[in-house]
């Protein structure tokens with residue numbers, strides 16, 4: 001009994017927690033030739049009337065020793081985890097990075113140029129009613145764009161359709177009744193066209209709208225000059241050609257001197273030296289009145305441009321369908337593109 005008390009003191013005092021010492025503890029006290037086993041062997045020499053008492057003390061000693069061993073062992077593993085054996089300066093596991101879509105890259109470039117001129121970004125629904133996509137925009141009843149051949153209609157409700165331009169969002173901005181307005185509207189639009197390498201039934205565009213007192217065609221030209229300089233550099237030339245849109249009057253199309261060949265003639269400009277980049281004009285008074293804006297007091301300009309075509313040219317992509325196939329071999333090529 002006295003011997004057991006001595007061992008208990010010794011065990012309590014044991015404090016080395018390195019792996020080797022803990023193993024030594026196990027062998028010394030709990031091993032097959034260890035102290036606990038040895039004392040158990042003493043049972044046969046204990047007189048019968050004291051066997052019960054001694055048995056209890058022995059069991060308690062065994063549990064005590066095992067608990068100490070478990071405690072030493074867990075301290076040893078804790079020690080290992082927080083200790084020098086793990087090199088915290090090693091680089092972590094790599095996290096796979098995605099990349100921005102080329103259409104998004106081009107969209108962001110366009111947006112950021114107009115934002116510097118004070119344009120805010122507005123977004124609107126892709127499923128739209130006839131009013132916001134056509135009627136409010138002075139698009140006459142018989143206009144071919146309204147034809148089933150050109151527009152996707154929603155079956156449940158003939159008044160609903162997939163927007164054919166982001167002008168719907170500008171109409172919604174005008175209807176809010178807060179002037180002046182200076183917004184750009186990027187987004188996806190839909191047209192019922194045969195899908196090919198050059199055209200798709202959905203694509204993206206950015207439209208712009210500026211309405212205030214005394215906004216003139218000169219403001220429109222200067223805004224677009226700034227855009228072209230920022231987008232294609234100081235050296236590109238610009239030309240306006242008269243055009244027609246039901247929602248603008250007068251209307252124009254803007255070309256830039258070919259930024260690929262510098263105007264000498266190449267595949268991109270079809271050997272003309274010019275590339276068409278957008279349509280624009282002064283907002284038609286009927287459109288202003290449709291949105292309850294006084295067309296005697298306010299004037300404005302608007303413009304619209306596609307995103308896919310400039311993206312195809314910039315990144316030298318030969319098929320518009322690649323944009324929507326989600327082939328990672330294609331998308332990964334834009335990991336470090338800007």
Ligand code: 2NL
Pocket residue numbers: 167168170171205207209245247248278279280281282283284287302303304305306
């Ligand atoms: C093009 C031509 C254009 C507009 C879009 C517009 C919007 C409102 C009122 C008047 Cl709410 N106009 N947008 C004006 C002229 C041209 O887009 O070729 N787009 C790809």
